[in-house]
Amino acid sequence: MRSETSIRLMQGNEACAEGAVAAGMRFFAGYPITPSTEIAEHLAAILPKVGGKFIQMEDEIASISAVIGASLTGAKSMTATSGPGFSLKQESIGFAAIAEVPCVIVNVMRVGPSTGVPTAPSQADVMQARWGTHGDHPVVVLCPTSVAETYTLIVEAFNISERWRIPVIFLMDEVVGHMREKVEIPDSGKLKIVNRAYPDCEPEDYLPFDADAGDGVVPPMADFGTGYRFHVTGLTHDRTGFPTTKRPEVDALIRRLDSKIDKARQEVTFVDEVLTDDADIVVFAYGITARAGAKAVRDARASGIAAGLLKAKTLWPFPDEYVERIAQKARAIVVPEMNMGQLVHEVERASKGKTKVISLTRVDAEPISPSEILSVLKEV
Amino acid sequence: MYKEIRLSGTGGQGLILAGLILAEAAGVYDGYEVIQTQSYGPEARGGASRAEVIISDHVIDYPKVTSPDIVLVMSQQACDRYGRQVKPGGIVLVDDTNVGSIPALEEASVVTLPITDIARHDVGRQVVANVVALGALVGATCIVTPEAMEQAILARVPRGTEELNKKAFSVGLETGREARARHETP
Amino acid sequence: MAKPITYYLRTDKMPHIWCEGCGHGIVLGAVLRAIDSLDLDKDNVCVVSGIGCASRAPGYLDFDTLHTTHGRALAFATGIKMMKPGLDVIVLAGDGDLAAIGGNHLIHAARRNINITTICFNNSIYGMTSGQYSPMTPTGKIATTAPYGHIEEPFDLCELVFAAGASLVGRGAAYHSGPLSRLIAKAIATDGFAFVEAVSQCPTYFGRRNKMKNALAMLDWQKEHAVTKKAASRLSPEELADKFVIGELGTRTRPEYTKRYESIIAAAAKETDENV
Numbered sequence: 001m002r003s004e005t006s007i008r009l010m011q012g013n014e015a016c017a018e019g020a021v022a023a024g025m026r027f028f029a030g031y032p033i034t035p036s037t038e039i040a041e042h043l044a045a046i047l048p049k050v051g052g053k054f055i056q057m058e059d060e061i062a063s064i065s066a067v068i069g070a071s072l073t074g075a076k077s078m079t080a081t082s083g084p085g086f087s088l089k090q091e092s093i094g095f096a097a098i099a100e101v102p103c104v105i106v107n108v109m110r111v112g113p114s115t116g117v118p119t120a121p122s123q124a125d126v127m128q129a130r131w132g133t134h135g136d137h138p139v140v141v142l143c144p145t146s147v148a149e150t151y152t153l154i155v156e157a158f159n160i161s162e163r164w165r166i167p168v169i170f171l172m173d174e175v176v177g178h179m180r181e182k183v184e185i186p187d188s189g190k191l192k193i194v195n196r197a198y199p200d201c202e203p204e205d206y207l208p209f210d211a212d213a214g215d216g217v218v219p220p221m222a223d224f225g226t227g228y229r230f231h232v233t234g235l236t237h238d239r240t241g242f243p244t245t246k247r248p249e250v251d252a253l254i255r256r257l258d259s260k261i262d263k264a265r266q267e268v269t270f271v272d273e274v275l276t277d278d279a280d281i282v283v284f285a286y287g288i289t290a291r292a293g294a295k296a297v298r299d300a301r302a303s304g305i306a307a308g309l310l311k312a313k314t315l316w317p318f319p320d321e322y323v324e325r326i327a328q329k330a331r332a333i334v335v336p337e338m339n340m341g342q343l344v345h346e347v348e349r350a351s352k353g354k355t356k357v358i359s360l361t362r363v364d365a366e367p368i369s370p371s372e373i374l375s376v377l378k379e380v
Numbered sequence: 381m382y383k384e385i386r387l388s389g390t391g392g393q394g395l396i397l398a399g400l401i402l403a404e405a406a407g408v409y410d411g412y413e414v415i416q417t418q419s420y421g422p423e424a425r426g427g428a429s430r431a432e433v434i435i436s437d438h439v440i441d442y443p444k445v446t447s448p449d450i451v452l453v454m455s456q457q458a459c460d461r462y463g464r465q466v467k468p469g470g471i472v473l474v475d476d477t478n479v480g481s482i483p484a485l486e487e488a489s490v491v492t493l494p495i496t497d498i499a500r501h502d503v504g505r506q507v508v509a510n511v512v513a514l515g516a517l518v519g520a521t522c523i524v525t526p527e528a529m530e531q532a533i534l535a536r537v538p539r540g541t542e543e544l545n546k547k548a549f550s551v552g553l554e555t556g557r558e559a560r561a562r563h564e565t566p
Numbered sequence: 567m568a569k570p571i572t573y574y575l576r577t578d579k580m581p582h583i584w585c586e587g588c589g590h591g592i593v594l595g596a597v598l599r600a601i602d603s604l605d606l607d608k609d610n611v612c613v614v615s616g617i618g619c620a621s622r623a624p625g626y627l628d629f630d631t632l633h634t635t636h637g638r639a640l641a642f643a644t645g646i647k648m649m650k651p652g653l654d655v656i657v658l659a660g661d662g663d664l665a666a667i668g669g670n671h672l673i674h675a676a677r678r679n680i681n682i683t684t685i686c687f688n689n690s691i692y693g694m695t696s697g698q699y700s701p702m703t704p705t706g707k708i709a710t711t712a713p714y715g716h717i718e719e720p721f722d723l724c725e726l727v728f729a730a731g732a733s734l735v736g737r738g739a740a741y742h743s744g745p746l747s748r749l750i751a752k753a754i755a756t757d758g759f760a761f762v763e764a765v766s767q768c769p770t771y772f773g774r775r776n777k778m779k780n781a782l783a784m785l786d787w788q789k790e791h792a793v794t795k796k797a798a799s800r801l802s803p804e805e806l807a808d809k810f811v812i813g814e815l816g817t818r819t820r821p822e823y824t825k826r827y828e829s830i831i832a833a834a835a836k837e838t839d840e841n842v
Contacts, residue, residue: 009404009414027649048834053648053827058674062641065634069614069645072632073653077645095635119419179443180400180416182407224630225650227609231576231625233633242579242625288443295441370442 006185012147012176013038013080015183016106017046019151020078022186023158024193025104026052027070027077029063031085034118035174036108039080060088068092068101072232074223076158080106083125084114090133093167095234097137097257100165100209100219102196104157107169108177109287111365120365121174123287124339129169130316138260140268141169141316145290147181153270153313159194160268164260165218171315173338175288175367196221203228210239211256217263261317270313271322275301279308281380282330284323284347286312289336289368296373307377315343320350327351332380336360336368356380381412382436383523384445387513388462389454389478391429394510399431401514401532402524406435409528415443428457435523450521452513454478454495471521475513491520491559498555503548511537511545512552519556520563526553567602574598574608576628583622585693587781589740589766593687594623596743596764597658600751611654614643616668618660619694619768620687637668640675643682651681651824654754661688661702665721669701672761676730679758680823685750686723686761689768697771708775723763728816733758736814739765741788749814758822765792765810 010018017039020028028047030040040056047054053070057063060081067077081089086107096103109125111117125132129141140160144150154170161168199206199213199220208230211219219239222228235243236250244250275297276282285293290311300307310326310333312319323346326333333355335344344359351357360376362368385402387395396418407414418431432445447467453459454475459482466472468487476482477496484490493516499509511533518529530549537545575598584590601611611629615621617636624631630653634642639657647655664672664686675682691709692698699709702720709716724735734756738746746764753760767773767784778784795813798806 007408009400009407009416027645029645045834048827048831049838051831055644055648057641057644058670061638062644062671062674065638065641066645066648068634069632069642070649071645073646073649075649091635092638175417175443178418180403180414181443182414224612224632224646225610225653229609229628229630231631231633233625234635235633291442298441367444369444369446371446 006187008183008185009180010147010151010183011038011178011180012144012150012172013108013178014042015147015151016080016154016170016172016177017042018185019154020104020158021046021050021052022151022188022191023076023155024195025076025078025158026050027067027075028052028079029055029057029066029070029077030079031057031060031063031081033060033082033085035110035177036080036082036106038177039106039108060085061092064089064092064103064105067103068096068099071101071103072224076102076162078104078106080108082108082110082118083112083116083122083128086125086128087132093139094133094135094137096167097133097139098135098234098236099232100221100257101232102161102165102167104154104161104168104170106172108172108174110174111363117365119174121288121367122338122363122365123173123289124342125171126315126339127342129171136254136258138164138166138257139169139316140164140166140261140264140314141171142270143171143286143313143315144176145287145311145313146176147179148183149313150176151183151185155191155193156270159192160264162196163194163218164264165196165221166260171287173287198222199228206230207239208232208241209237217256217260265317268314269317269319271319272311272313273322274309274311276308276310276326278306279330280306281332281334281377282308282310282326283373283377284310284312284333284335284343286315286343289338292368292370292373293336295370296377299370299374300377303378305377318343318346318350323347323350324352324354327354330355332356332358334358334360334373334376334380336362336373338362338368382438383434383450384448385433385435385450385523386445386448386462387431387433387452388458389429390457391427393429393454394507395429395454396431397536398510398514399433401529401536402517403433404535405524405528405532406433409531410524412437413440415440417443417445428461430458430462450517450523452517454509454513456480459483473513473517473520475509489563491563493555493559495552498551499548502551503544505544508545508548511548515549515552516556516559519553519558520560567599568605569602571595571598574601574628576626579626582626584619585770587767587769588619589689589768589781589784590620590623590687592740592743593685593746593764593766594626594658596738596747597656597685597750599747600754603747603751604754606654606754610652611656612646613656613658614639614646615657616659616663617694618663618692619689620658620660621663623658637663637666638671639663640668640671640682640684644675644680647680647682648824648827655682656754657682657684659684659686660693661686661690661723662692662700665701665723672727673730676727676732676759676761678823679731679733679820681757682759683750683754683756684759684761686763687766688723688763689766689772690720691768691772693768693771697775707772724761724815727761731759731820732761732816733818733820734760734814735762735816737763737765737810737812739788739792739812740767741785742792742812745812752814758820
């Protein structure tokens with residue numbers, strides 16, 4: 001076997017699959033869609049080798065539904081798709097949010113709307129990832145910029161999902177999904193793995209949605225089939241898990257769900273800063289665009305411009321505090337995105353008028369190049 | 381060192397696999413930083429196909445090839461499209477079995493080899509033209525060590541075809557080396 | 567019954583939401599008697615539903631219960647069954663839920679022959695949203711969305727599901743609750759996908775609008791229009807036109823999905839061994 005070495009050349013989608021299995025994921029349900037399909041193909045091959053299960057369902061909705069069902073039995077579960085399939089899954093993502101079922105949904109972004117350019121990269125689903133489903137709901141969205149980062153960040157996605165009992169959206173783009181880079185596979189013992197909290201009470205005392213039995217925010221979660229005999233519903237429910245329409249109980253539920261993000265913010269925010277300390281102009285970028293940003297910043301420095309890079313690996317919750325701090329010292333923040341300008345509005349909001357925010361957009365199915373960003377840096 | 385390599389041709393010629401093997405040779409066996417990307421049309425066979433590899437001894441920021449140092453063209457369409465996009469001082473390796481109209485370049489060298497013919501006649505199987513091309517690439521440019529390339533090839537090819545591919549690689553390597561020698565001796 | 571029916575109920579969740587005269591309570595009773603007759607362990611039964619009147623049933627049952635999104639009960643149940651094949655997984659859902667929005671999941675669960683028992687509470691109408699036509703509403707009937715009479719033909723769900731590959735299909739009715747319960751017991755005991763259509767009544771939104779003024783009239787209708795398979799074989803197509811056939815309507819032996827998946831795990835393990 002070739003993988004004796006811990007350094008392997010991997011495709012982004014393969015690293016996503018391998019990292020998920022390393023995180024303990026044992027159930028995957030999916031439906032073929034470019035450019036995410038390699039994730040399903042790889043998992044069909046490797047999951048049964050670790051006693052996991054793979055199924056190609058009849059559609060995207062069935063896939064996320066099966067994932068939620070499997071997670072209720074205690075299995076870490078995942079599905080993967082691209083924009084059109086992500087839209088189809090939204091209703092069930094809402095279910096996972098209100099029923100507090102941990103799961104990870106991968107969206108390898110391609111050009112849309114609709115069928116768009118199925119084989120070409122985009123970053124146009126960053127708002128859908130946050131606001132795509134109905135109702136108020138907490139969600140964490142992570143976005144890797146390299147193949148190695150895909151491997152480590154998908155592990156974090158599972159950790160966050162399990163720790164906070166929330167659906168985590170893992171947003172890749174076609175370039176990161178399809179490119180190959182070296183990945184140093186950590187020894188399995190060295191990865192930090194988080195598992196959901198199980199109840200320590202007797203089944204007859206179990207209140208499945210009583211957060212006070214846990215840390216006040218996240219209720220401990222029993223597995224189906226272990227004697228706890230509890231009810232899970234997408235209706236608003238009280239701490240027993242049974243439906244309620246009593247106004248104070250509805251209010252308490254929605255507010256508790258939402259409070260997860262405030263409590264989790266520090267723990268789930270992953271941001272890299274490159275040369276921002278003395279930077280006059282800062283590029284705010286994510287996904288593959290952050291790689292172009294890194295090159296542009298290096299080239300700008302070489303020509304005497306004090307540029308820096310704020311690379312967001314967590315898109316939601318939006319890293320407000322980082323942007324605000326940069327806004328206080330930098331003359332401008334440049335936001336290159338492969339969409340018509342989505343997160344730039346968040347950058348504007350978080351910078352509170354303290355700096356100039358410049359949007360750079362590209363929607364011709366090609367990634368933004370370093371030279372495009374560099375020319376903006378030179379103009380500012 | 382920082383080198384950008386573009387392999388281009390037609391779907392079905394095995395260029396995506398060749399790109400992957402080149403990247404593994406450089407990254408896993410020679411220890412460089414490496415990125416491989418690709419693009420292809422919706423057709424499984426016959427459409428334009430392109431694999432790109434960046435090899436560097438530093439962390440690679442941007443994964444896409446912007447100004448290639450080495451270009452392999454294995455179809456006329458690929459040659460027309462990519463044959464002139466090469467950095468000054470770079471090398472264009474042309475498979476003249478499939479390319480009739482070869483660009484004349486002033487600032488880059490053009491190395492012309494009958495790669496597909498070599499695979500068909502000297503190795504005996506046209507299907508290994510991509511491996512012959514990899515051999516020629518190493519011979520003509522020294523982009524990775526021959527040892528690393530051979531290991532990378534053997535790790536990727538289907539079981540039972542190792543000898544065939546070894547032969548394809550060594551024939552390609554020799555042809556590439558000869559071409560390089562011809563180039564360097566005016 | 568070996569145990570009182572309350573043994574299986576979350577009686578503290580009563581009263582239930584169903585209308586006076588609704589057939590769903592009778593069908594649910596038949597399900598519980600079937601579970602009791604098989605002496606299933608309460609800790610080992612998982613009941614899954616979608617959205618609609620019938621889908622509220624699991625909330626009243628003392629098992630692991632899951633009330634999912636509209637139409638997707640079988641997809642959720644598939645994830646549960648795959649990761650815990652030892653559980654007795656039962657899906658309870660209405661005709662709109664299973665045959666309309668969830669139709670795709672129904673035929674594919676049958677095609678895979680996954681060991682899930684599905685009970686369709688067929689009252690021929692969308693009750694929870696107050697009386698729109700469903701894929702099971704008979705031609706000519708009145709619904710809020712068919713004020714001039716319904717112009718579509720209903721499915722024969724048992725034929726559909728059997729054609730898709732189920733191991734067992736059958737039909738019963740609220741009026742014939744004893745045979746219905748025995749049919750459901752057989753379905754649960756079947757090692758493969760088993761489907762029971764339980765003809766139920768909705769006096770509030772179907773009966774009232776269709777010249778059956780109360781539940782009694784609707785149960786009378788069931789009594790008069792249900793024919794056994796044997797009786798049906800002696801009737802002409804014309805005589806059968808307004809009847810429905812009850813009983814076990816199709817069985818076959820086919821490999822079950824989660825057991826088949828074990829062969830994948832074995833093949834993958836073999837490949838791993840060969841490569842080490």
